[in-house]
Amino acid sequence: MKKQLTYFFTALAVLVLAAFFLFVFNQIMQVYQYASVLHPIFGQVVLWTLSALFLVLLTIPVLLYYRLPQSLPVPETEEERAAHMLRLGKRLARNRLLLEEKLTFQTDDDFTRAYALLDAKANEVIIRTAKGVFLTTAVSQNGKLDALTVLITQTKMVWDLAHIYYQRPAPRDFLRMYSNVAAATFFAAQLEDMDVSEHVEPVVGTLLQSSALKSVPLLGTATNIIMDSLLEGTVNAYLTLRVGVVTKRYCGAPDHFVPSRARKAAYAEAAGMLRRLVVESSGQVIASMAKATRRAGTNTVKSGIRAVGKATGTVKSGFTNLFRSTSADTEGAE
Numbered sequence: 001m002k003k004q005l006t007y008f009f010t011a012l013a014v015l016v017l018a019a020f021f022l023f024v025f026n027q028i029m030q031v032y033q034y035a036s037v038l039h040p041i042f043g044q045v046v047l048w049t050l051s052a053l054f055l056v057l058l059t060i061p062v063l064l065y066y067r068l069p070q071s072l073p074v075p076e077t078e079e080e081r082a083a084h085m086l087r088l089g090k091r092l093a094r095n096r097l098l099l100e101e102k103l104t105f106q107t108d109d110d111f112t113r114a115y116a117l118l119d120a121k122a123n124e125v126i127i128r129t130a131k132g133v134f135l136t137t138a139v140s141q142n143g144k145l146d147a148l149t150v151l152i153t154q155t156k157m158v159w160d161l162a163h164i165y166y167q168r169p170a171p172r173d174f175l176r177m178y179s180n181v182a183a184a185t186f187f188a189a190q191l192e193d194m195d196v197s198e199h200v201e202p203v204v205g206t207l208l209q210s211s212a213l214k215s216v217p218l219l220g221t222a223t224n225i226i227m228d229s230l231l232e233g234t235v236n237a238y239l240t241l242r243v244g245v246v247t248k249r250y251c252g253a254p255d256h257f258v259p260s261r262a263r264k265a266a267y268a269e270a271a272g273m274l275r276r277l278v279v280e281s282s283g284q285v286i287a288s289m290a291k292a293t294r295r296a297g298t299n300t301v302k303s304g305i306r307a308v309g310k311a312t313g314t315v316k317s318g319f320t321n322l323f324r325s326t327s328a329d330t331e332g333a334e
Contacts, residue, residue: 024054032046035047072084072091089105089106092166095166097121098114098118121164122164126161126248126273127273129154129157129244131237133237135233135281137232138230138232138233138234154240157240157243157247161244161248164251233278245265246266
């Protein structure tokens with residue numbers, strides 16, 4: 001099963017990459033043809049300029065990736081572990097986020113303190129990203145658009161977390177992390193067809209008891225709309241938190257990284273983050289939807305008033321024409 005998933009995501013990545021190159025090539029050729037109509041030399045200039053710009057933009061992420069140091073090999077013996085911790089200490093000493101701490105990395109306490117600081121920075125990135133996903137997907141409620149949003153946001157989050165720990169994951173590990181992103185994205189696209197209420201029921205239960213919802217009167221259809229929005233945003237935020245925690249545990253593992261153990265721990269840690277995030281952010285979603293509801297209600301009332309006014313004018317015009325016809329008939333009879 002694991003090999004099949006690897007082959008699937010590899011083939012999917014190749015397919016997406018080929019489609020992307022074909023799309024860019026098609027767009028460049030169209031611009032080239034339009035420019036050549038004005039003048040052939042101008043068309044050549046546009047062609048080479050756009051090609052060079054595309055290559056530069058394609059090269060920059062690759063260079064940024066390879067500028068990061070490679071992940072250190074896992075030590076097998078105590079002697080290897082001592083050499084490993086020495087190399088790790090030198091690397092952490094160059095981390096820009098730790099320069100002000102003046103750590104010597106001669107003791108285990110220095111490593112513990114350094115990773116605690118980096119984990120705190122990583123948690124800020126993870127929570128900020130998950131909050132953005134929660135707000136965006138809760139308001140939009142569009143499965144396909146939400147999938148694209150989750151994909152872009154989580155991809156950037158993984159990249160940012162790798163830079164916090166100042167190390168470059170191996171290609172296989174990078175593929176594994178982005179496979180988690182792809183799986184979460186696929187899940188986000190299928191939310192409309194899946195029953196996930198039991199996974200986030202404790203969080204929603206807490207949400208119903210929070211002060212954000214107590215101040216808003218929820219009646220009838222409005223209750224279902226708001227709760228569906230919060231449920232969808234909560235699930236997407238949870239997936240984002242899980243991907244972020246797994247990435248953090250990989251990049252921040254001083255010794256051996258065990259994927260199965262990291263995934264299990266990620267569920268618990270992500271659930272702890274999720275409860276506070278949803279309770280704090282739900283008020284913004286409710287306020288946005290309440291504002292939209294009020295605006296829609298106001299527009300409906302205005303439309304009704306205009307319709308009544310138009311109908312009144314029509315009735316008035318009809319009676320006026322009737323009276324005029326009656327008066328004319330009376331005068332003719334006289």
